[in-house]
Amino acid sequence: MRHPIVLVPGFLGSVLDGPTGPLWAPGKPLLQTLAELRDPDTARHPLTLPGDTSSVRASRLFPDVAVLPGLLRTTGYARTVGWVREHFAVTEAPGGGLLTFPYDWRLDNRVHARRLAEVIDLHVAEFRERTGTADAKAVVIAHGMGGLIARYYVEVLGGWRDCRALITLGTPHRGSVRALDTLTGGFRHLPGVRTLTRGFPSVHQLLPVYSVIDTGAGHIRIEDAAPLPGVRPDLVGDGLGFHREIAAAAAYNAESFPAYTHQHVTLPLVGTRQSGTLQSARWNGHRVVCSAEPPGALVPPVLADGDGVVPRVSAMPPALPEDRCRFVAAAHSALQSPRVLTGRLLELLVRLQSPGPLDVRGPSDQLARVAPAISSEVDDAYAGEEPATLRARVVGAARPPRRLLATVTREDGETLSLVLLEVAPARYEVRSALSAGLYDVEIGADSGSPVPEAVQDCFAVLPRAAS
Known part of the structure; x- marks a missing residue:
């Protein structure tokens, strides 16, 4: 092992412990969980502030299936952690080569990015001291929203200097229409989901940043539409600012630092072929209706798919060449599963542990569409x-x-x-x-x-x- 591996889960992917017991944890009844996550007197959590004064702690990665109906589901991360341990002989001890990063997925993702920078710096330093590998850097594998946290760390906070590679698994680099559908429509069997998520800065940072709202006269961005039901304009603006910070920092880094393109690589794994992936929305002045129809001429119909949650076009970071992406026919909930990691990323992760240049070119999009x-x-x-x-x-x-x-x-x-x-x-x-x-x-x-x-x-x- 030359470089330690860091696992950053997606939305829902961390166990949350409150002052009187678990808030989001395996085995806890869903209805009770929804009530406690929404109730500020129970959660006692300032959702827009750093977690320094919070009594809520993200204690570990969520091991098994977790579902927030209407927004997201995941098969969990116990098998992912086991897969990394098996193939790379690492441990979660200080400097042991594996760092897992649980976080409170309700918060502003900038909060987590700053803490991620701190814990990676510490773990890499401990790894270098333990192994004697002076040039060790982090290899970050981030699922879903965790990829946005990791990109903020890499681009805005300068983490690229100590990050060998960032591999994103179904990360909504341009946002997800599913988040818009949750905020405006919710889930028919559990109306409380809509009420719950409307206060989360993180969900607003998952909103699409490109033109997805069909007004009848063309597609516009959410920020340019009239106030939409269930969507907080202040958090929409903040979420757009979050994405703009990443884009501006990435452009600045590429232009200003020659070492940026040689020392670090971002490689997205893009889930495809899940035909029900929401792509756009229609606003008739009264309600928002989301659909799998592509947003006008922006996306050809043949590419209007995704992983069921994140559209194909969104899982590919802006300005990144398509041949830097890898494509897999898989659902968002299981992109972190051993089946996908072994089939698509094992060879790359092994190669990252060796010195020398790295070829990150993945299969072309045309090849990815051939197999049923x-x-x-x-x-x-x-x-x-x-x-x-x-x-x-x-x-x-x-x-x-x-x-x-x-x-x-x-x-x-x-x-x-x-x-x-x-x-x-x-x-x-x-x-x-x-x-x-x-x-x-x-x-x-x-x-x-x-x-x-x-x-x-x-x-x-x-x-x-x-x-």
Whole structure:
């Protein structure tokens, strides 16, 4: 090991402990969690201030499935940490080569970036002393919103000097329409999600910064639209400022420091082929309706996909050449899974531990679209009063499979095998009565020409009282 590895999770990816017990943690009932995260008297947390005086602590990475219905879901990070330990023989001891960075994902991401700079500086110094590797730098792997935190650290705070590489997994470098949909519409079974997220600076920093609002006379940016329901104008402006700080610093660094382009590399892993990824929104003066239609001529229809949460165009940082990106047919919730990391990043991560120049060119976009893929269309959560309908589709197959096979695993380890039957050309679904809880799901095929690769995802089934 020449360079320590830093893992930065995405939104929801950190356990939060409050003054009287856990606020966001495995096994805690979702409805109770939503109430406590929203209640300032319970959370006792100044959401727009640094965490120095806060009684809420982000204690560790969230290990397993976590779902905030209507906004995001993730399969968790225990398997990611295990994968890094297995392949690189690292530990989380001081200077041990692995640093995990939990954070309070409700806050302004600038707060976390400053703390990330502090803990990376300390860990790298300890690693250099322990190993005698004087030129050691951090290799940062960041999922989702964690990539925005890491980019602020790298670009605005000068972290590129001590960062060998930044690998972003489905990071919304240009924002996500899913955040707009949550703030303006919420989740039909849990209206409290909309109320909860409206006060979070972080969610407003996830809003799209490009032209996605269709007014009927063209597409405009959110900041140029009339005040939208559920969206706070002050936090919209702050979120846009956050992205502008990153862009301005990146341009300045590239122009001012010759070492910037030689000592550091940013490489995005872009999730694709998930056809339900929201791309744009229509504002009729009364309500916002988000859809998977591309935002006008900005995005060709063939590229109007993504990982189910982050559009393809957003997961590619502005001004970064396309050949610096790597593409994978996967859902956002599982981009940090060992399956994806082994298939797409293991060789790169091994190469980063060696001296010499680094070739970061990934497969072209055209090559990435050739192989057939499964698009997961499971919901974030299902009402407990009715059977869950799991849906998927197959894209890019000359001869779609006759059926899809799903392995569904509940949080307590109970496993169920389901068959998704074709209900329309290349579209599949199955209905199943599932007990309340959090579920991993892997959807694959045993036929087709060629056979599409399996996709991983997750979802929640709500208690009956929540329906």
